[in-house]
Amino acid sequence: MSDNPTSVTVAPQTSQSLAPPAKRRRRLQRLTKRDKIVLGFMVGIPVLVELVLIWLPTVASVGLSFTKWNGLALGDIKSNGVGNYSYIFQNYPPFWPAVRHNILWLLFLAVIATPLGLLIAVLLDQRIRGSRIYQTVFFVPVMLSLALVGIIWELMYSPAQGFLDSVIGLFDHSKDAGQPGAIDWLGDPNINIWAALIAATWKHVGYIMILYLAGLKGVDPALKEAAAIDGANERQIFFRVVFPAMRPINIVVVVVTIIESLRAFDIVWIFNKGTNGLELMSALVVQNLIGEGQAIGIGSALAVVLLVVSLVPIVIYLTRTFGKDKQP
Amino acid sequence: MPATPTPFTPTRRTVLKGAAVGAAGVAGLPLLAACTGGSSGGGSSSKSTTLGSSASDPVPKAGVAAMVNGFEKKSGDTVTINTKSHNDFQNAINSYLQGSPDDAFTWFAGYRMRYYAAKGLVAPLDDVWDKLGADNFGKGIQQASTGEDGKKYFVPNYNYPWAFFYRKSLFQSKGYQVPTTWDDFTALCAQMKKDGLIPIAFGDKDGWPAMGTFDYLNMRLNGYQFHIDLMAHKESWNSKQVATVFDTWKSVLQYQDPQALGLTWQEVAQKIATQKAGMFLLGSFVTQQITDPKVKADMDFFEFPTVVEANGQDALEAPIDGFMLSKKGGDNGAANDLLEYFGTPEGQNLYSSKDPNQIETNLKADFSYLDALGKKAQQTIANAKYISQFLDRDALPAFANDVMIPSLQTFLKSGNFDTATVEKQAQQLYAQQ
Numbered sequence: 001m002s003d004n005p006t007s008v009t010v011a012p013q014t015s016q017s018l019a020p021p022a023k024r025r026r027r028l029q030r031l032t033k034r035d036k037i038v039l040g041f042m043v044g045i046p047v048l049v050e051l052v053l054i055w056l057p058t059v060a061s062v063g064l065s066f067t068k069w070n071g072l073a074l075g076d077i078k079s080n081g082v083g084n085y086s087y088i089f090q091n092y093p094p095f096w097p098a099v100r101h102n103i104l105w106l107l108f109l110a111v112i113a114t115p116l117g118l119l120i121a122v123l124l125d126q127r128i129r130g131s132r133i134y135q136t137v138f139f140v141p142v143m144l145s146l147a148l149v150g151i152i153w154e155l156m157y158s159p160a161q162g163f164l165d166s167v168i169g170l171f172d173h174s175k176d177a178g179q180p181g182a183i184d185w186l187g188d189p190n191i192n193i194w195a196a197l198i199a200a201t202w203k204h205v206g207y208i209m210i211l212y213l214a215g216l217k218g219v220d221p222a223l224k225e226a227a228a229i230d231g232a233n234e235r236q237i238f239f240r241v242v243f244p245a246m247r248p249i250n251i252v253v254v255v256v257t258i259i260e261s262l263r264a265f266d267i268v269w270i271f272n273k274g275t276n277g278l279e280l281m282s283a284l285v286v287q288n289l290i291g292e293g294q295a296i297g298i299g300s301a302l303a304v305v306l307l308v309v310s311l312v313p314i315v316i317y318l319t320r321t322f323g324k325d326k327q328p
Numbered sequence: 329m330p331a332t333p334t335p336f337t338p339t340r341r342t343v344l345k346g347a348a349v350g351a352a353g354v355a356g357l358p359l360l361a362a363c364t365g366g367s368s369g370g371g372s373s374s375k376s377t378t379l380g381s382s383a384s385d386p387v388p389k390a391g392v393a394a395m396v397n398g399f400e401k402k403s404g405d406t407v408t409i410n411t412k413s414h415n416d417f418q419n420a421i422n423s424y425l426q427g428s429p430d431d432a433f434t435w436f437a438g439y440r441m442r443y444y445a446a447k448g449l450v451a452p453l454d455d456v457w458d459k460l461g462a463d464n465f466g467k468g469i470q471q472a473s474t475g476e477d478g479k480k481y482f483v484p485n486y487n488y489p490w491a492f493f494y495r496k497s498l499f500q501s502k503g504y505q506v507p508t509t510w511d512d513f514t515a516l517c518a519q520m521k522k523d524g525l526i527p528i529a530f531g532d533k534d535g536w537p538a539m540g541t542f543d544y545l546n547m548r549l550n551g552y553q554f555h556i557d558l559m560a561h562k563e564s565w566n567s568k569q570v571a572t573v574f575d576t577w578k579s580v581l582q583y584q585d586p587q588a589l590g591l592t593w594q595e596v597a598q599k600i601a602t603q604k605a606g607m608f609l610l611g612s613f614v615t616q617q618i619t620d621p622k623v624k625a626d627m628d629f630f631e632f633p634t635v636v637e638a639n640g641q642d643a644l645e646a647p648i649d650g651f652m653l654s655k656k657g658g659d660n661g662a663a664n665d666l667l668e669y670f671g672t673p674e675g676q677n678l679y680s681s682k683d684p685n686q687i688e689t690n691l692k693a694d695f696s697y698l699d700a701l702g703k704k705a706q707q708t709i710a711n712a713k714y715i716s717q718f719l720d721r722d723a724l725p726a727f728a729n730d731v732m733i734p735s736l737q738t739f740l741k742s743g744n745f746d747t748a749t750v751e752k753q754a755q756q757l758y759a760q761q
Binding site for chain 2: 070071072083091093094182187189273275276279294295
């Protein structure tokens with residue numbers, strides 16, 4: 001791939017200064033033309049798709065967030081100044097709980113789920129018997145869509161027929177599923193966010209595990225041996241040598257964790273459409289923009305807030321990725 | 329990224345939807361030009377018309393098809409049915425009516441019917457109603473088919489009532505009496521609680537079922553007109569009347585299922601079936617969740633009790649589905665004839681022959697297909713003076729979904745309903761219209 005562009009740019013210069021045989025020049029030009037068309041398509045189509053499907057709607061969203069519109073004629077779009085923003089910040093009760101829940105989601109994944117994934121990866125890397133089976137077991141949830149994860153856990157948590165309350169009911173009949181005393185995993189706003197986080201962790205752990213397993217395989221065993229010869233114990237070897245050596249993986253994991261917590265949506269949507277203790281930014285955007293509850297100006301303002309927040313990790317990730325290419 | 333919302337997705341949908349509507353519009357132009365050519369006021373001699381239908385599920389789809397076939401046979405006109413999935417149709421209604429809609433389309437009574445009528449996007453149907461005979465429909469149905477300007481804009485097809493459902497055998501064995509007043513009702517709740525039952529079954533995980541209790545308390549306490557004006561935001565939420573509704577409701581919160589916020593109505597229906605709970609305010613579709621025929625035959629319902637003597641039990645919550653004409657369709661004689669046919673006993677009998685779960689609205693229709701409970705529901709609807717459409721149809725949908733669902737859920741768990749904040753939200757959302 002990288003050869004073609006070079007020859008394309010070099011070709012005219014060589015043809016002018018060195019005046020090579022006509023036959024060779026024609027061949028080069030023909031290649032150039034085709035290359036140009038191919039390159040034009042390869043770059044042009046994605047750019048067009050990107051423009052139409054991503055940039056145009058983004059700009060439109062930002063524009064609409066400063067307006068009020070009933071969704072009928074385009075002429076009905078009226079300026080609302082920063083009205084939509086002051087509304088969501090001051091008069092929209094679900095907004096701040098949603099922000100808190102997104103932060104809680106991030107902290108929970110970062111402090112509990114991600115280290116748990118790392119722990120499992122380290123344990124499974126120890127050549128224990130049946131390691132492959134354990135890996136598969138932990139990885140299966142990753143292959144399920146988040147919506148399916150939500151449905152599975154909803155069945156576990158239901159206070160009327162749920163698996164969890166049925167098991168608890170075996171020991172304490174007053175807390176059996178369907179009894180008034182049963183733990184209300186989905187409806188109690190103090191509990192349901194943790195129930196959702198456990199469901200999210202179930203999937204997240206497998207994802208992190210597989211990333212770190214790959215990372216651990218990539219660490220040169222000679223490093224560990226050298227550290228061991230220098231008298232380092234197991235813990236020191238891991239935290240001082242192996243973990244720092246996995247820096248590229250660590251960055252990916254951090255970014256994955258942040259993005260997962262920002263785009264968290266499916267599980268709470270399945271549980272109760274993101275209300276009553278399960279408010280999340282993404283759920284509010286959907287409630288306000290899609291379907292019956294459509295309030296285009298307000299939904300766009302919420303989307304812009306989420307976009308601005310999301311840009312931070314995206315920018316960090318992109319500078320990291322492209323920065324790495326420059327310094328081999 | 330499966331099913332993950334990015335900030336861009338909704339707008340992308342809108343753009344694509346707009347493009348699709350635009351394309352459909354271009355394709356539809358010659359047809360519509362042919363339909364509307366040289367006619368005015370429903371006097372066209374056109375022999376063809378179109379019907380946009382959201383009846384996408386097999387059973388209602390067959391019902392609509394049966395009605396349309398009946399009309400085609402009787403009139404010799406041809407009708408093209410354009411069926412779209414129920415949710416898509418509902419969500420795209422704005423651009424649909426704004427673009428090139430079909431002559432006739434399926435819709436429901438309530439706020440948005442009146443809203444589009446006021447915007448001039450749909451055609452008045454007074455001529456159709458004159459031919460149908462208003463007396464062939466209950467008073468509440470007539471009222472619900474009328475726009476703000478007093479003209480009729482809607483031909484009803486079927487509906488179903490909301491009421492307290494219970495098991496007859498449970499009431500018999502415990503000696504409970506069906507309550508007709510609020511005092512009787514609270515006394516019954518107390519007795520049921522003493523007997524170890526959950527007096528008021530309640531499931532609000534999905535957010536909308538709680539709206540039914542609010543609607544009824546508001547209509548019983550403050551009257552139907554106040555309720556409808558509040559729904560249209562002509563009255564303030566930050567008012568004494570609304571505060572009274574929640575004070576009254578609060579007095580029976582102790583009798584509701586404490587797990588209400590974790591349960592769907594389907595799960596709650598099982599608590600009624602298994603006699604763990606006493607009574608359940610829901611639409612008559614609740615019986616569809618009960619599979620055991622013996623239990624189903626044991627089900628009965630009573631109307632929401634009187635709270636204030638002056639209002640009695642005059643209002644009934646019974647969402648009505650039916651048909652409307654787009655502005656262009658109003659000029660097409662065949663479309664007017666089609667809607668008239670949909671309102672006749674003949675047309676409605678054809679619908680119920682395919683979809684026996686619904687209660688037709690023309691009083692002269694043949695109701696022999698209904699079971700005992702269905703017949704009782706039909707009578708209740710026919711006798712209702714006022715019919716409300718449920719909060720999410722009577723109010724601005726954005727307000728119902730984005731404000732009322734979270735606010736009612738907060739009320740259920742804390743007993744507090746912040747009328748001042750809800751009023752501020754209502755102002756902002758209704759001002760966007």
